[in-house]
Amino acid sequence: MTTATDVHAHDDHHEHHPAGIMRWLTTTNHKDIGTMYLTFSLIMFLVGGMMILGVRAELFKPGLQLMRPEFFNQLIGVHALVMIFAALMPAATGFANWLLPLQLGAPDMALPRLNNWGFWLLPPAAILLTLPFTLALFGIGDGAVATGWTLYAPLSVQGGLGVDFAIFSIHLLGISSVLGSINIIVTIFNMRAPGMTLMKMPLFAWGWLITAFLLIATIPVLAGAVTMLLTDRHFGTHFFDAAGGGDPILFQHLFWFFGHPEVYILLLPVWGFIPHILSAFTRKPVYGYKAQVYSFWAIGILSVVVWAHHFLTVGMPVPALLYFMYSTMSISLPLAVLFFCWIANMWKGSMSFETPMLFATGWIILFGIGGLTGLVLADVAADAQYHHSYFVVAHFHYTLFAGGIMGVMAGVYFWLPKMTGRMYNEKLGKLHFWLTAIAFNMTFIPQFFLGLAGMPRRIPDYALQFADFNMISSISAFVLGLSQLLFVYNIVSCVRGHGEKAADKPWEGAEGLEWTLSSPPPYHSFTEQPVIK
Amino acid sequence: MGSEVLATSDEDFSITARPNCSLSLHQRLGVFGAIASFSLCVATGFTLAGAWLVFPFAGLELLALGAAFYIIHCHSDDYERLTIAGDDLAVEKRIYKKISRVVFHRYWARVVLRETPDGDRQLWLRSHGREVEFGRYLNNDARLILAKQLKQRTGAGS
Numbered sequence: 001m002t003t004a005t006d007v008h009a010h011d012d013h014h015e016h017h018p019a020g021i022m023r024w025l026t027t028t029n030h031k032d033i034g035t036m037y038l039t040f041s042l043i044m045f046l047v048g049g050m051m052i053l054g055v056r057a058e059l060f061k062p063g064l065q066l067m068r069p070e071f072f073n074q075l076i077g078v079h080a081l082v083m084i085f086a087a088l089m090p091a092a093t094g095f096a097n098w099l100l101p102l103q104l105g106a107p108d109m110a111l112p113r114l115n116n117w118g119f120w121l122l123p124p125a126a127i128l129l130t131l132p133f134t135l136a137l138f139g140i141g142d143g144a145v146a147t148g149w150t151l152y153a154p155l156s157v158q159g160g161l162g163v164d165f166a167i168f169s170i171h172l173l174g175i176s177s178v179l180g181s182i183n184i185i186v187t188i189f190n191m192r193a194p195g196m197t198l199m200k201m202p203l204f205a206w207g208w209l210i211t212a213f214l215l216i217a218t219i220p221v222l223a224g225a226v227t228m229l230l231t232d233r234h235f236g237t238h239f240f241d242a243a244g245g246g247d248p249i250l251f252q253h254l255f256w257f258f259g260h261p262e263v264y265i266l267l268l269p270v271w272g273f274i275p276h277i278l279s280a281f282t283r284k285p286v287y288g289y290k291a292q293v294y295s296f297w298a299i300g301i302l303s304v305v306v307w308a309h310h311f312l313t314v315g316m317p318v319p320a321l322l323y324f325m326y327s328t329m330s331i332s333l334p335l336a337v338l339f340f341c342w343i344a345n346m347w348k349g350s351m352s353f354e355t356p357m358l359f360a361t362g363w364i365i366l367f368g369i370g371g372l373t374g375l376v377l378a379d380v381a382a383d384a385q386y387h388h389s390y391f392v393v394a395h396f397h398y399t400l401f402a403g404g405i406m407g408v409m410a411g412v413y414f415w416l417p418k419m420t421g422r423m424y425n426e427k428l429g430k431l432h433f434w435l436t437a438i439a440f441n442m443t444f445i446p447q448f449f450l451g452l453a454g455m456p457r458r459i460p461d462y463a464l465q466f467a468d469f470n471m472i473s474s475i476s477a478f479v480l481g482l483s484q485l486l487f488v489y490n491i492v493s494c495v496r497g498h499g500e501k502a503a504d505k506p507w508e509g510a511e512g513l514e515w516t517l518s519s520p521p522p523y524h525s526f527t528e529q530p531v532i533k
Numbered sequence: 534m535g536s537e538v539l540a541t542s543d544e545d546f547s548i549t550a551r552p553n554c555s556l557s558l559h560q561r562l563g564v565f566g567a568i569a570s571f572s573l574c575v576a577t578g579f580t581l582a583g584a585w586l587v588f589p590f591a592g593l594e595l596l597a598l599g600a601a602f603y604i605i606h607c608h609s610d611d612y613e614r615l616t617i618a619g620d621d622l623a624v625e626k627r628i629y630k631k632i633s634r635v636v637f638h639r640y641w642a643r644v645v646l647r648e649t650p651d652g653d654r655q656l657w658l659r660s661h662g663r664e665v666e667f668g669r670y671l672n673n674d675a676r677l678i679l680a681k682q683l684k685q686r687t688g689a690g691s
Contacts, residue, residue, distance in 0.1 A: 106553075107672060111601060178594050182601045189564055190605050192555040217572055220594050221579060224587030231586075239583065247583065254584055257575075304575075 025120075028112030029523065030097045035419070036119050037094030038412075041087050042488065044126060045405070048082035049481050051075045056477040059470050062462055072460035073146035074162065078129060080149035081166065084266065085173045086126050088400065091408045092269040093118075093180050096208050098419060099273075100184065102514035102521065103202045105193025110186040118179035125172035132162040148458060150259070153240035153251040157232045164233070167226045174219045181212035181219075188212075193513075199293070202512055203286065206293050207272020210300040211265050217304060218258040218265075225254035249314055256307040264303045266400060268296060270407030271338060274360050276512065277414050278342060281357035282349025283509040288341035295334035295341075302331045309378050313387045321380045328378035335371055339364070354507075355429030359410035362437045363402060370398030373448070388458075391451025394444040401440060409436070409487065417502030420494040421520040428486050435483035442476035545619075546686055548679065550670040551612040558606060565602050569595050615658075615667050617686055624658060624665045635665045642687045644680050656680050658687075 027033060055075050058066050067075075097115065101108055109115045129144070136143040141161030145151070156163050188209050192201065201209075228239040229251070238244025240251045275286045286292070309328040312321060342364050351357070373395040377383050386392060409432075417423050446469035455466045462470065493499055505515040514521070556564070576591035607629045614625045622642045625634045637660040645657040645664070656668040656676045668676040 110605060114601070178597065182598050185564070185568075185598070186601050186605055189556045189561070190554050194553065194555070196555070213568065216568055216594060216598065217575060220572065220576060220590035221584075221587050223590040224579065224584055227590070228584060228586050239586075250582065250584060253582070254579065254587070257579075 026116070028108070028116050030101045030108045030112070030115065031419075031521065031523070033109075033112075033115050033119050034094045034097030034099075037090045037097055037122075040119075040122055040126075041091040041094055042491070044082050044086035044090070046484070046488070047130070048079050048087055049484065051079040051082065053478060053481050055079065056474040058460055059462070060474040061471070062464055062467050064461055067460070069460045070146055071143060073148070073458065074133070074144040076458055077146055077148045077166075078133075078144045081129055081145070081169075082126070083400070084149065084262070085170070086122065086129070088266050088404050088408070089173075089177065090122060091405075092208075092211070092266065093177075095204070095269060095273065095408075095411055095415075096180070096184055099415065099514060100187060100205060100208065101191070102517065103205060103512055104188065104191060105196060105513050106187060106191035109183050110191050111183045114179050115183050118176045118183065121172045121176040121179075125169045125176065128165045128169035128172065132160075132165050135161070150255055151226065151229065151251075152255070153229060153232070153248045154242075156229055156251075157240060164230070167230050170226050171223060174223050177215050178219050181215040184208055184212045185216070199290070202272075203275050203289065203292055203296075204269065204272035206296055207268040207270070210296050211268045214261045214265050214268075214300055214303065218261045221254055222258035225251060225258070228254075249311075252311045252314060253308065256310045257304070260307040260310060261300075261303040263399065264299055266404045267407075268300070270363075270404060270411070271296065273411050273414075274342065274363065274407060275345065276510075277356050277360045277410055278345045280414070280507045280510040281354060281360070282346050282351050284345060284349045285511070287345040287347075288337070291337050292341050295337045298334035299331060302327065302334070306331065309383075312380050312383045325378055325380045329375060332371065332375055339368060339371075350509075354413075355424070355426060355433055356410045356414035356507075358430060358433040359406055359413060362433065363406045363410060366398055366402030366406065366437070366440070370395060370400075370403050373398060386451060388456055389451035390447045390455045390457055393457050394447035394451060397440075397444050397447075401444075406436065406440075412487075412491065414507070415514075416491065416494050417506040418514060418517075418519050418521070420497075421502050421518075422494040422497060422499040423502050423506065424490040424494050424499060428490055432483060432486040432490065435486070436480060439476045439480035439483060443473050443480055446470070446473045446476075546617040546682075547614065549612055549614045550668065551610075552608065552670055554605070554609040558609075561602050561606060565599060568598065611670075613667055613670060615683075622658065622687060624667055626665075635663065637663070639687055644683045644687060646677070646680055654680075656683075658683075 023032065024036060027036075052075070054067070055072060058064070058072055097109065100106070132141050132144040135141050143160065143162055145156075145159065145162040145166035147156045147159055147163065151163065151166065188201070188205055228237065231237040232239050232241060232246070238246040240246045240248045242248060271292075275292065279286045306324060306328045308316065308320065308324045312324065316324075346361075353361070373391070377386055377392065377395060413424060413429055450466055450469050450473075453466065453469075455462055502519040504517065504519050506519065507515075572591050572595055576588045579585075579587040610627065611629070612625075612627050614623075616623045616625070617639060620639050622637045622639045623634060624637075625632065635658075637658060641660045643659045645659050646654045647657060648654055653673045654676055655666055656679060657664050657666050668679060671679065
C-alpha cells in the first residue's frame with residue numbers, strides 16, 4: 001500500500017525565530033530583510049524630504065535668505081540622490097523581498113545570504129552620501145556633492161570632496177542593486193511554485209523581473225562612468241576633459257544610458273502592484289494581463305534606446321535629435337495600453353475607496369499628468385525652451401513622487417495589514433491621501449507655470465516676477481512634508497500592534513497566494529508547497 | 534522545496550526531499566545568454582566610444598550572475614532520502630555530484646533535534662558515535678513533524 005503522509009502540518013507552538021539586534025544583522029529571512037529595506041526607505045524619505053524643505057524655505061522669497069548658494073546646491077543634489085537611490089529604490093526592493101516569495105509560493109529568496117549583504121551595503125552608502133555635510137562643520141572639505149544628482153562633467157571633475165564621497169556611495173548603491181537584481185532574477189526563474197508558469201506570475205513579479213534586467217544592463221555603465229570621473233579627478237586621465245582630448249558629452253551619454261532606464265526601474269515595480277490594488281477594490285480580475293506584460297517588455301526595451309532626450313539641447317546632429325524625439329514619444333504607446341488597462345479595470349467595477357484605492361486612483365491621474373508633460377519635453381522644438389527650467393522639475397516630480405512614491409504609499413496601505421497583522425487607521429489614511437494629493441498639486445502646478453515663464457532650475461535666487469508662485473509652492477511643500485507624519489504614524493501604530501486585528505484577507509476582492517497566509521505571515525512562509533492550477 | 538513521503542507498510546517508511554527548481558538547464562543557459570549578450574553589447578558599444586571602463590564592470594556583474602546560476606545549477610539535482618526497511622534505517626544524500634549513504638540499525642538509531650542560532654530545529658539521526666543530518670530541504674515545521682514520526686519508528690519507539 002502506498003499512502004501519502006502529510007509532513008507539512010503546521011504547528012504554531014514551534015514558531016521560533018531569533019530576537020534582538022542579531023536578528024536584524026544576520027537575518028536571511030526575506031520578510032525581515034524586506035522590513036529593513038522598507039524601514040530604511042522610510043527614514044531616508046524623511047531625510048531627503050527635510051533637505052528639500054530647506055531648499056523650499058530658501059525659495060520662499062527672492063534673494064538669499066537662509067543659506068549660501070553652495071549649500072543650496074548641495075541640498076538639491078543630495079536630496080535627489082537620497083530620494084532616488086535611498087528612498088524609492090529600497091522601497092521597491094523591500095516590497096520585492098516581502099512579496100515575491102509569498103506571491104510565487106517560494107519558501108524564501110533563492111540566495112538569502114546575498115540578500116542580507118545587499119541590504120547592509122545601503123546604510124554605509126547613505127552615510128557616505130551625507131557625511132560630507134558633517135565633515136564640513138569640522139572644517140574638512142567643502143560639503144556634500146554640489147553638482148546635482150547628474151554629476152555632469154566638467155563641473156564634477158572640478159568639484160570638492162563631496163564628489164568623491166558620492167562616487168563611492170554610488171558604487172555601493174550599485175553593488176547593492178546588482179546583488180538584489182541577481183537574487184530576484186534567480187528567485188523568479190527558479191523558485192516559482194509548481195504550476196506557476198511565467199504567464200501566471202503576478203504582475204508585480206513581472207514588473208520586478210524587467211526592472212532587474214534593466215539594472216543588470218545599466219548599472220555597469222553608471223559604475224564605469226563614475227569610475228572614469230574618479231580617475232579624471234585623481235589619476236590624470238582625461239575621459240571627460242576637452243582640454244586633454246576627452247569629451248564631456250560622453251559623460252552625459254553614459255549617465256543617461258543608466259539614468260533614463262532608472263526612471264522605469266523606479267516605476268515598473270509600482271506598475272506591477274497597482275493592478276493588484278485596482279483589482280481588489282473593483283472586485284474584478286486584473287484587466288488585460290497579457291497586454292500589461294507585453295507593455296512592460298516594450299517599455300523596458302524602449303527605455304534603453306531613448307536616453308539622449310535628457311540633453312536634446314547639447315548640440316546633437318538633427319537626425320539624432322529626430323531619432324531620440326520619435327523613439328521617446330513611442331514609449332507613450334505601451335504606456336497608453338497600461339493606462340487603458342488600469343481604467344478598464346475600474347470600468348463597471350464594484351468599487352470602494354479605502355485608502356489604498358484612493359492612492360491608486362489618484363496615482364493614475366497624477367502619473368498621467370507626469371506622462372503627458374513628458375511628451376512635451378520629448379519634442380525637440382519645445383524642449384529648447386523648457387530644458388533646465390522648472391517645467392522639468394514639476395514634470396519629474398509628477399512622475400517620481402506621484403508615479404513612484406504615491407504608488408508605494410498605495411502598496412504600503414494595501415499590504416500593511418498583511419505585514420503587521422493590524423489594520424491602520426482608515427480616517428487618518430484618507431486624510432493623509434487628501435492632504436498629500438492637494439498639497440502635491442499646489443506645490444508642483446505653480447512650478448509648471450514658473451518653468452513656462454522661464455525660471456531656471458537649481459538657482460537659490462530668482463527674479464521678482466516668480467515670487468508669488470514660489471511662495472505658494474513653498475507653503476504647499478511644507479504642508480506636503482508635514483502630512484507625511486500621518487503616514488509615519490499609521491505605520492508605526494500598526495507595527496506596535498495598535499489598531500484592529502487584520503483578517504488573513506482584509507480586502508474582499510484581493511487575489512494572490514499571499515492572502516492565503518495568516519496576517520502577519522508565519523516566520524517561515526509556506527508550510528505546504530502551494531500548487532498553482 | 535518539495536518532498537514526497539512513501540509508507541510501504543506500517544513499519545517501513547521512505548521520504549525523499551529535494552529543492553524546487555522551476556527552470557531547466559537549457560532555460561537557465563538561455564536566460565543567462567540573453568542577459569549576457571545584451572550587457573556585453575552595451576559594454577562593447579561604450580568601449581568603442583572611448584568609455585572602456587564600462588567593460589570590466591559589466592564583466593564582474595555577469596560573473597556574479599553566472600555564479601548565482603551556477604550555484605543553483607549545481608544543487609538542482611540534490612536530494613535527501615531516508616528509508617526505513619526491515620532493520621535498516623538509511624539516509625542517502627546527493628550534494629552536487631557526490632552521493633553519500635549512511636545506514637543505521639533501526640532499533641539503535643536515535644532522533645535528535647538541535648536548535649540553531651536562528652531558532653530553527655535541525656533533525657539529526659545518531660547511533661554509535663555516528664550522526665547524520667536530515668531535512669535541509671524541509672521547513673522547520675515539517676522537520677518537527679517528521680521527527681515525531683521517526684521517533685515512533687526507530688529506537689525505543691519502534
